[in-house]
Amino acid sequence: MKTDAVDIVLESQPDINVELNGSQIQHDLPTEEMLVNMGPQHPATHGVLRIVLRTDGEMVLEAVPHIGYLHRCAEKIGETVAPYQYIPYTDRMDYLAGMNNNLGFALAVEKLTGLEQEISKRATYIRIIFAELNRIASHLVAFGTYGLDIGAITPFLYAFREREYILDLFESACGARLTYSYITIGGVTDDLPDKFVEICSEFLDYFEPKVKEYNNLLSHNHIFVKRTADIGVITGEEALDYGLTGPVLRGSGVRWDLRKVRPHCSYDEFEFDVPVGQGLKGTVGDCWDRYIVRIQEMEQSVKIIRQALEKLRGTEGQDVLHKKGKTIKLPDDDIYFEIENPRGQLGFYVQGNGAAIPARVKARGPSFCNLCVTDKVCRDVLLADVAAIIGSLDVVMGEVDR
Amino acid sequence: MDDLAFYIFAAVSLLSAIGIVASSNIVRSAVCLLGTLGGVACLYFVLDANLLAVIQLIVYAGGTLVLMVFGIMLTSKSPWVGFRATRGQVAGAVLVAILMAVGISTLVLTAEWSQSANAPLKTSPSVAEVGEMLLTDYLVPFEVASVLLLVVMIGAAYLARTEK
Amino acid sequence: MAPEEIANILKDKFGNKITGSNFETAHPHVLVEAKSWLEVARFLKEDPGLTFNLLRSISAVDMLEDDELIAVYDLCACRPGDRETDMCAFDEFCVKVKVPRNNPHIPSVANIWSAADWHEREAYDLMGIVFDEHPDSVMGVEGRHPRRILCPDDWDGYPLRKDYRFPMEYHGIPAVTEYEQTRPVH
Amino acid sequence: MSQITLPWIEKSPETLSGYRRKAILLLFVLAVGHLGIALVSLFAFKPGQLADWKIPFVLALVLGASLAGMAFTAGAFGVVFYRIIGKFLRWSYVAFALFLGGVVGACLIVWLHAEIFTFIKGLSAAEGEHRVWLLAVPYDHTVRNIYAGLEAIGVEVPVLAYALWPLQFEFIRDLVALGGIIGFISIIPAFGIWWERKVSARIQSRMGPMRVGGWHGWLQSPADGLKLIFKEDIIPPEGDPLLFRLAVYITFVPPICAFLALPFAAAWVFRDLDVALIFILAMLGIEVVGVILAGWASNNKWAVYGSMREACQMVSYEIPMGMSLLIPIMMAGSLKLTDIAGAQAGGFWNWFVFANPWCFIAFFTYYCAALASCKRAPFDLPESESELVAGFLTEYSGFRWSLFFFGEYAAMFIVAGLAVILFLGGWSSPIPEAWINSFLTAVGASPDGFFGTLARGLLAGGPIIFVLKATFLFYVQLWVRWTLPRVRIDQVLYACVQVMLPLVMVLLLANTLWILGTDHLQWGWLNVIDGILHWILVGIGVIVALAILCIALYGFKNNKRLVGQLAVVDQLPGS
DSSP states (O other): OOOHHHHHHHHHHHGGGOOSSSSOOSSSSOOOOOEEEEEOOOOGTTOEEEEEEEEETTTTEEEEEOOTTTTOOOHHHHTSSSSHHHHHHTTTTTTTTTHHHHHHHHHHHHHHHGGGGGOHHHHHHHHHHHHHHHHHHHHHHHHHHHHHHHHHHHHHHHHHHHHHHHHHHHHHSOOOOOOOOOTTTTEEEESSOOHHHHHHHHHHHOOOOOHHHHHIIIIHHHHHHHHHHHHHHOOHHHHHTOOOTTTHHHHHOOOOOOOSOOOOOOOGGGGOOOOOOOOSSSSSSSHHHHHHHHHHHHHHHHHHHHHHHHHGGGGOOOBBBBBGGOOOOEEEHHHHHHHHTTTTTEEEEOOSSSSSSOOOEEEEEEHHHHHHTHHSSSSSSEEHHHHHHHHTTTTOHHHHHO | OHHHHHHHHHHHHHHHHHHHOOOOSSHHHHHHHHHHHHHHHHHHHHEEEEEEEHHHHHHHHHHHHHHHHHHHHTTTTTOOOOOOOOOHHHHHHHHHHHHHHHHHHHHHSOOHHHHHHSOOOOOOHHHHHHHHHHHHTTTHHHHHHHHHHHHHHHHHHHHHHHOO | OHHHHHHHHHHHHHHEEEEEEOOOSSSOOOEEEEHHHHHHHHHHOOTTTTTOOOEEEEEEEEEEEETTEEEEEEEEEEEEESTTOOOEEEEEEEEEEEEESSSSSEOTTTOTTTTHHHHHHHHHHHHOEEEEOOTTTEEHHHHHHHHOSOTTOOOOOTTTTTTTOOOSSSSSSEOOHHHHHHOOOO | OOOOOOOTHHHHHHHHHHHHHHHHEEEEEHHHHHHHHHHHHHSSOOOOOOOOGGHHHHHHHHHHHHHHHHHHHHHHHHHTTTHHHHHHHHSSHHHHHHHHHHHHHHHHHHHHHHHHHHHHHHHHHSSTOOOEOOOTTTEOHHHHHHHHHHHTTTTHHHHHHHHHGGGGHHHHEEEEEEEEHHHHHHHHHHHHHHHHHHHHHTHHHHHOSSSTGGGGTHHHHHHHHHHHHHHHOOOOOOOHHHHHHHHHHHHHHHHHHHTTTOOOSSOOOOOTTTTHHHHHHHHHHHHHHHHHHHHHHHHOOOHHHHHHHHHHHHHHHHHHHHHHHHHHHHHHHOOHHHHHHHHHHHGGGGGGGTTSSSHHHHHHHHHHHHHTTTTTTTTOOOOOGHTTTTTTGGGGOOOHHHHHHHHHHHHHHHHHHHHHHHHTTBOSSSSSSHHHHHHHHHHTTTTSSHHHHHHHHHHHHSSSHHHHHHHHHHHHHHHHHTOOOOHHHHHHHHHHIIHHHHHOOOOOOOOHHIIIIIIIIIHHHHHHHHHHHHHHHHHHHHHHHHHHHHHHHHHTTTTTHTTTTOGGGSTTTOO
């Protein structure tokens, strides 16, 4: 078949035809390999990811991801604006978990400037509530779109039904539904609206049984298990080697969660478990494990939010926004700080030079690091498995390309 | 009315047959083949030979399908890649065509058409009759054909098996 | 393990290949000279006492006034607990490698941490640090370098350098508006 | 950006109503004119005045004029009463009425042609005397004969004689019947797509289409069709344009042909072929050729993947599908669909699905294989949107694209109809006719009176029952599609070759031996076991039916809770 786009790929990236040392399939008939361009516009790539597949019939011999279609110079912009002005840009990195991105950058800057000691307890708890709510919202999208990748359309709508309520909660607090900029340097922009605590706990009561519904609908569905178990297995060592973090790492059976092993934001005051993949349906570290870890994390987040709402009780009246947040000057020093995002560890490297504007801002997006394992996992799998594997890594291209 | 139908379907068959030979693209040839076989099936319908017509459709549609799949798999470059016959192939084809033409014309010329034209045709046999005949009078040819197909299936499975 | 202890272990092992360290900062780190970075990295990963098996990030920084580029390697050790239900132990460490701006060459650690593959490509793409022996290298005008990752393969320059000037056009496509063309570039 | 300006948008309201008045006037004038032409031409020619060979032309004139007149009248009414019509559309349950009306109407048209011929034959006094040739077709009854016959029964309407005259030709009657079938086939996708969207919305706690046409968006499918017609017609320049166009028709026409042999009830069939079953299977098989051509002619790698998958899937699943169908054929001893359905009349316990365990399992294997051969989820690999973009449909757009769906929905209905005829008793009612008769007698209604006939027609079996049963199986296809994930290609083929094929072979063999033992050798013990198993299966069937009914009722009653309203969400300041 003649397709211009792939011809261009061949010319500009000659290394796509690198010989594989891995398993060569024995053929009795000589077959011709075909290069297929999956993306940048493809329903299974969750945005503008482009994967060049080298296929033999339905078998995928090699999958090379090409990224950069959504590159928006976020790091360059970081060198031209003050930290509090940079908060909205962090929203647009992982646009499904804007609160967590805000939190990551705010914590990094606060740690660099020593402001972190002066954040009020109330602001910290509000931050935790919103970060965890956003974790639920983000995992709901991951759950729904993973269903779509496997071909089940209904779970997507179920997930969005619940996510809608979370977005309503966000909207009541900060007015935005996707790019919040709510958590900022020095606290949060505004105190909670009236009755937020009651409505939030009602939502949690409503949401908890829904997780069981998801499990009945999708997690234990026979076809779903057949499609995801034993597919795209990543062992714990491989996961660490490739720098995978978050549910992808935990799905490989590594009990590692920054909220536990190096608590930020007073997460150490909270009681919760860290679910890891146990290979219930197949091998440890397969797609199903990565998927089920997200489902279980939603339950844990509910637990955390309940405790945080409880802790919020005695803190009325505390100032939720520190006055120095907007006027802060960065010292001549640098920091690298990571928090646990829904997709993994989001790290910010911030370097100051005594001015109000940082000299260098670098974001380490978890999706970026998780995606680099594609090349390794998508070898000698079927075409349909590529969709399953990419979906189980749950990448957000806004964060990969920044 | 039947005459009209006959001419229409005969024209379809013949034109598609010309298309098979004239087209240099294997998939287009296969589609033309489908047209020919479909036209012949419709002729059978016109002649009230329903069973034959339906069998023609179900068997040859499947056959054309497989042919098409092979055509796509073996020439998977573009719809515009054609093939050209070598001189030897043309000579062979002409020879076969002449032989067939001679054979068929001999058959047509020597057949006793007048008999069937005058005597009213027996109403077309029902499926039940055909089935009974297959399992009684023609049992041996039927079984031989089945065994042949079985051998073909085993052979195909053997050929398609991956060498380990 | 405190960063000072790790630094002492490294200094005992590698002597003056460790060119400096700073622990009075929000980001304690040691400085390693570029050409011995590979063996230091291997030691950090494979020494049973250190086992820094998770490379979190490679941040490239342009120090224009010092005329040098810095690659900041943030490492993390994830040591499994004794029992299945134990959390892994956490340890972090940072290594900085300084190279001159006009000839920035650092040995690639992508064979030690596979995670470094994309980070190094990004650092080359945006900051122009050449990682030698990178597994995904292509031949450029000035020798082999990692393949670009975010920018197109034929992009000119390294966008995150402080002296980078944005191109006026790319393949005939005007890359800046008319207003920006007339405005002085800061 | 230039703005499109419409001349009447800029006019003042007075001028606008002026335009409307002019339009109404014009439409009425045209309508009156055309109807007048029609009437004049009809009454101008008494029977006998006109040579027979001129009749077709007069009829064409009359028909054309009256149709145009009616259209103009309708248009004028639409313009005058558009508000009232809009209100009517908004408040009525027109969708179901239209569907049911369409079903009944199409069925009637298919069936009437036989009745009318008998009627004309009865009318004609001098049958066989006037064998005149018109357009190379012999005909028996002149208009004068028919009019004489009408006069004899007291109907002195010359127009009726003209209208009945062409119906004596089988060709014309077939055309009318074909019109009915095509009408029905165009109702199925329109209704099916709208219904699928509503069903999926219900399953996903949404509303689905709600706007177009008022009541639950019942006009959504025609609106979509209209939109698709106006969309840009893209043909990939690197592909094969001829085959690209042809593929649509090869996919779209065979399912329609299959309807020619699908009986809706005993006499309600276009052609009662003795090989109807094989004919329908052959037609479903030809459909695949179109899909493969579509993929190939698109010159798109995803499309080729889709069509290769379709070829794989179809070729392998036709075998278990055909073999499952052999089991009811064996029970009925005929390939004729009317015979097979007729053999199951008299109560649901006579349906083949409950006849013995082998038939029971064969029903499910047939249904699975039929899902696969219709490429419906979970076997929708040829067009799996998350893997192959849209499979063989990737390059299609506009009306061509929608024709594929016409074919697909028609095929869905056909496989559902086949399952009904072969396993679920066809058009026979679950309740035996004798019970209905005795019930009618018990309540004091005569079984042969008007209401008695109506009740029997609805309950004792007929096309309506058939369509309802087939629609239920159609619904199950939707239900499955919106619930299950998609299987992988190797799993599809594994399930066919390694699971379904051996299973069906065992079923076939077992059923043969079973029938041999019970029917031919008359083994008493086997007959006892057969009876016990039969009633156990009937019990299972009843339980399943009741369970589905209960679930449906539960869902209907707990409407709000299924949707999952969060009670306090409206109190949020933001919302």
